[in-house]
Amino acid sequence: MTKLLSVRLVAILVGLGFAFVALFAFVIGAYNAATEETAAHVPYEKPMDIAFSFDGPFGKWDKAQLQRGLKVYDEVCSACHSLKFVAFRNLEELGYDEGQVKAYAASKQVPGIDPNTGEAAMRPGLPTDYFPSPYPNAVAAAAANNNAIPPDLSLITKARGDGTNYVASLLMGYQAPSEELLAEHPEAAPGPGLHHNPYFPNLNLAMAPPLTTDGQVTYDDGTEATIEQMSKDVAAFLTWTAEPTLVKRKQTGWPVLIFLLFATILAYMSKQQIWAAVKPKKD
Amino acid sequence: MSFPWAREYQPSNGFTRFLDEKLPLPRLVYNAVGAGYPVPRNLSYFWNFGVLAGFFLVLQIVTGVVLAMHYAANAQVAFATTEHIMRNVNWGWMMRYAHANGASFFFIVVYMHIFRGLFYSSYKAPREMIWLLGVVIFLLMMATAFMGYVLPWGQMSFWGAKVITGLFGAIPLIGEPIQIWLLGGFAPDNAALNRFFSLHFLLPFVIAGVVILHIWALHIPGSSNPTGVEVKSESDTVPFHPYYTAKDGFGLGVILLAYFAMVFFLPNALGHPDNYIEANPLSTPAHIVPEWYFWPFYAILRAFTVDFILPAKLWGVIAMFASILLWFFLPWLDKSPVRSGHYRPLFRKFFWFGLIPTMIVLFICGGAPAEEPYVMLSQIATAYYFLHFLVILPIISSVEKPEPLPYSITEAVLGSDKKAVLGENTTPAV
Numbered sequence: 001m002t003k004l005l006s007v008r009l010v011a012i013l014v015g016l017g018f019a020f021v022a023l024f025a026f027v028i029g030a031y032n033a034a035t036e037e038t039a040a041h042v043p044y045e046k047p048m049d050i051a052f053s054f055d056g057p058f059g060k061w062d063k064a065q066l067q068r069g070l071k072v073y074d075e076v077c078s079a080c081h082s083l084k085f086v087a088f089r090n091l092e093e094l095g096y097d098e099g100q101v102k103a104y105a106a107s108k109q110v111p112g113i114d115p116n117t118g119e120a121a122m123r124p125g126l127p128t129d130y131f132p133s134p135y136p137n138a139v140a141a142a143a144a145n146n147n148a149i150p151p152d153l154s155l156i157t158k159a160r161g162d163g164t165n166y167v168a169s170l171l172m173g174y175q176a177p178s179e180e181l182l183a184e185h186p187e188a189a190p191g192p193g194l195h196h197n198p199y200f201p202n203l204n205l206a207m208a209p210p211l212t213t214d215g216q217v218t219y220d221d222g223t224e225a226t227i228e229q230m231s232k233d234v235a236a237f238l239t240w241t242a243e244p245t246l247v248k249r250k251q252t253g254w255p256v257l258i259f260l261l262f263a264t265i266l267a268y269m270s271k272q273q274i275w276a277a278v279k280p281k282k283d
Numbered sequence: 284m285s286f287p288w289a290r291e292y293q294p295s296n297g298f299t300r301f302l303d304e305k306l307p308l309p310r311l312v313y314n315a316v317g318a319g320y321p322v323p324r325n326l327s328y329f330w331n332f333g334v335l336a337g338f339f340l341v342l343q344i345v346t347g348v349v350l351a352m353h354y355a356a357n358a359q360v361a362f363a364t365t366e367h368i369m370r371n372v373n374w375g376w377m378m379r380y381a382h383a384n385g386a387s388f389f390f391i392v393v394y395m396h397i398f399r400g401l402f403y404s405s406y407k408a409p410r411e412m413i414w415l416l417g418v419v420i421f422l423l424m425m426a427t428a429f430m431g432y433v434l435p436w437g438q439m440s441f442w443g444a445k446v447i448t449g450l451f452g453a454i455p456l457i458g459e460p461i462q463i464w465l466l467g468g469f470a471p472d473n474a475a476l477n478r479f480f481s482l483h484f485l486l487p488f489v490i491a492g493v494v495i496l497h498i499w500a501l502h503i504p505g506s507s508n509p510t511g512v513e514v515k516s517e518s519d520t521v522p523f524h525p526y527y528t529a530k531d532g533f534g535l536g537v538i539l540l541a542y543f544a545m546v547f548f549l550p551n552a553l554g555h556p557d558n559y560i561e562a563n564p565l566s567t568p569a570h571i572v573p574e575w576y577f578w579p580f581y582a583i584l585r586a587f588t589v590d591f592i593l594p595a596k597l598w599g600v601i602a603m604f605a606s607i608l609l610w611f612f613l614p615w616l617d618k619s620p621v622r623s624g625h626y627r628p629l630f631r632k633f634f635w636f637g638l639i640p641t642m643i644v645l646f647i648c649g650g651a652p653a654e655e656p657y658v659m660l661s662q663i664a665t666a667y668y669f670l671h672f673l674v675i676l677p678i679i680s681s682v683e684k685p686e687p688l689p690y691s692i693t694e695a696v697l698g699s700d701k702k703a704v705l706g707e708n709t710t711p712a713v
Binding site: 016256261 | 324363366369370376377380521525526529530532533535536537539540543544546547548550551556557559560569586587588589591595598602605609612615616618655658659662663665666667669670672673674677678696697698
């Protein structure tokens, strides 16, 4: 008995010790919070809520939109941003046929070797090749972009919170900082080589506005290429590059859930039947 | 051991008779989870989670083995092979989402299982060993899950590994050599990734081994139950099969509906977007947070912000480990003879209005950035956490006056125990 009492006595002392240190830290923290001024965060905007065809549990790709988005990537983004996890062969999923994919791949130069000398050389792409990077290496990318390496875009919509909306909002969001913002947060003014964008977490980013005029890209399907349209289309395309299996995933989910729902109902009914014999009778 | 009225395995044909003589595996299964295991008849749905945890362990091993066939543990290509699994391997995306969300659901069901054990004091005699082995399983799960999260080699993988191994760096004098030894270098790199992969493959099988001991230890006294009154007679029990196989089957269906809804419709909701950015030692993420199931303990780690005799960081590390290790002592801290929280008015108040809100606050603070008011909230919650287990629990078990217990499980279920009235029960009351 005395032994057990001592176990509990030690526990009580240890518990009081931890609690004391934690509360001591609390008191110091509360004192500091009351006496020191903490810098307020510069506010940034949450991405706009934009409707896309692939939203929701029944979402499907709008292949025409993905093709338009590819064109925006191809003519604008690809000047600086790589797309290294996407192969040309994957473009068949956007509704292109084999011949179109072959022709598109062949129009790109990818790094290879000279078959005769074995020296490094460029060659036309094949459907099995991946999208080539605009820069030979990271040092070249940094040197060409004021030391800010343009991120690979393959996964960008999964690598940012609310990624699809974020990419579209960011592309539409370039503007001069408002007077009120500068009055309250003078440090929010863009520095040299930086551009103000309320959707970017620290409000200033190195990327210059990539989509500047309506009609910058000429769409093959006749859709009017406004900045808003181009932003949404390329955000949709980059959602596909981040997760080509997104629609297949949702379509697979339904039969799985419906099967499980039936199985669970059956399991419940058999459980009720089995337990009926031993359940207390209600009076 | 089992109750004397447990049904005996009867081999039904020549083959099972042969097997029963040479290797009585069917008999083992029959006595472990079949009709040969008498279980209290009054278990609620909170008793489903042990079987569900076993299910998710098997699911993690199966999906994990398949993923390991396509993954390469090399810092140069780990991120790319993860994307290879997502894009090029047939149904690879489903395997990876099933594995990532499977880890979360494994923790959900295990937390429910631990919560059940705490409310019904399942750790008390004669079930101390089951509880101790359970805490060992939980510690192994945490190690396994942490190392698994490093494998995709995204930003959170890398910085999470750096922060967690950095905890050992807080130990005075030998801390830094230990950290370097654990990582195989000064920072997480190929050596660390390779050993984490090796251990991430090994530890689930160690967990499976301890789970077998956990179930073995369970079968000595038999399952606990919501009244906390021990089994007295055959009318208190039903055979595990078909009664609890059927009930667990229904519970499994419900949890799988939730699980597959996550896998197919919200597969990244429980992950962090930064882990889709390849690991970059030169770029620190704005907020380094572990996976959600570590948040309460991460909050305790960060709650210690002031040097007090020991450096603040060391206090945090000691407190974080102590917050789980103290569970080992619960059977000897809570000396109330009554097990179930249903019959302990004071215990119940501190459980629902003290411990549960504290865990929720710690959970929220652990996932939030290290700024006010989260730091101050986590400090109060951390203080209560230690007070609850180490001070309040030992004291209330001495001062509390429990409510009257039913005579037996049968009485609790049926309103009366006919055999008890007739004087057939010979075993004494608890």
